[in-house]
Amino acid sequence: xxxxxxxxxxxxxxxxHLVSMMEYARKTTLDAVSGLSTxxxxxxxxxKSNSIGALLLHMAAVEVGFQIEVFDGRSPNDEExxxxxxxxxxxxxxxxxxxxxxxxxxxxxxxKVRQRTLAEFRxxxxxxxxxxxxxxxxxxxxxxxxxxxxxxEINHRGQIRIQRKMVE
Amino acid sequence: xxxxxxxxxxxxxxxxHLVSMMEYARKTTLDAVSGLSTxxxxxxxxxKSNSIGALLLHMAAVEVGFQIEVFDGRSPNDEExxxxxxxxxxxxxxxxxxxxxxxxxxxxxxxKVRQRTLAEFRxxxxxxxxxxxxxxxxxxxxxxxxxxxxxxEINHRGQIRIQRKMVE
Numbered sequence: 001x002x003x004x005x006x007x008x009x010x011x012x013x014x015x016x017h018l019v020s021m022m023e024y025a026r027k028t029t030l031d032a033v034s035g036l037s038t039x040x041x042x043x044x045x046x047x048k049s050n051s052i053g054a055l056l057l058h059m060a061a062v063e064v065g066f067q068i069e070v071f072d073g074r075s076p077n078d079e080e081x082x083x084x085x086x087x088x089x090x091x092x093x094x095x096x097x098x099x100x101x102x103x104x105x106x107x108x109x110x111x112k113v114r115q116r117t118l119a120e121f122r123x124x125x126x127x128x129x130x131x132x133x134x135x136x137x138x139x140x141x142x143x144x145x146x147x148x149x150x151x152x153e154i155n156h157r158g159q160i161r162i163q164r165k166m167v168e
Numbered sequence: 169x170x171x172x173x174x175x176x177x178x179x180x181x182x183x184x185h186l187v188s189m190m191e192y193a194r195k196t197t198l199d200a201v202s203g204l205s206t207x208x209x210x211x212x213x214x215x216k217s218n219s220i221g222a223l224l225l226h227m228a229a230v231e232v233g234f235q236i237e238v239f240d241g242r243s244p245n246d247e248e249x250x251x252x253x254x255x256x257x258x259x260x261x262x263x264x265x266x267x268x269x270x271x272x273x274x275x276x277x278x279x280k281v282r283q284r285t286l287a288e289f290r291x292x293x294x295x296x297x298x299x300x301x302x303x304x305x306x307x308x309x310x311x312x313x314x315x316x317x318x319x320x321e322i323n324h325r326g327q328i329r330i331q332r333k334m335v336e
Binding site for chain 1: 306322325334
């Protein structure tokens with residue numbers, strides 16, 4: 001792949017920069033989990049840990065949540081909140097509900113969710129990124145929201161890397 | 169602080185976007201280590217782990233390395249490589265050489281290094297970001313390099329967050 005942050009064909013200039021970064025982040029996530037078994041994906045280093053599988057599902061759930069906020073312009077409804085519950089919250093609920101899945105289960109989810117994000121980005125323009133939105137009760141904008149989706153993924157990728165070392 | 173990614177006073181437009189993201193990443197790093205004692209900073213959860221202190225020094229060392237590459241336009245010399253050695257490499261060398269320091273030791277280093285990055289950014293313009301450079305033997309550009317400095321920090325912040333839970 002191309003290790004450049006810059007404009008990108010099919011996207012307006014700033015969205016292209018954002019997608020360049022998001023795609024690099026995703027590549028490193030996929031590298032970090034390549035070849036893991038269900039047992040390795042379920043492993044909990046401590047009783048308070050999140051499994052690698054749960055962290056992967058969390059990445060997808062965070063992205064879905066912000067798709068609803070940014071692209072649909074509303075908060076997730078009760079059904080959507082229930083559906084993403086364990087993956088979004090992690091912790092106890094994640095440990096009890098997210099396990100027994102092969103790697104492809106998580107990868108399929110990540111791919112499917114990302115496809116919508118990229119499709120929406122191709123339909124929009126840079127103006128979208130500078131629209132204001134509240135984040136964590138503070139003034140923010142959509143550019144920050146998508147940066148945050150990526151930086152949350154990178155944060156958890158770092159955790160996955162050390163947890164992987166414990167199961168290999 | 170302002171949770172927006174956008175142009176920033178004192179910087180050209182794209183550098184402003186980059187600095188917005190780098191400042192948020194740094195804030196979260198500082199939050200993640202706030203109030204830690206020397207003992208907590210030195211703690212090694214496993215014999216192959218990197219301490220939180222070593223991860224902080226690593227962040228500063230990575231940034232210094234790319235300051236030399238990007239702002240000075242050269243590779244680090246032998247003296248510079250020796251100086252950053254343990255922090256850059258982490259692992260065994262980091263575990264044996266980086267310990268016994270209070271939090272302020274690491275924070276001072278991070279602040280001092282970041283001051284140079286921001287000062288250089290204020291002197292440059294967006295053209296700098298689109299200049300090509302090799303990264304990991306592959307075609308890259310300076311925008312990617314500074315994104316990478318930030319994403320490496322976020323990756324390690326994720327690790328710091330779980331290691332912190334083990335020492336509290």
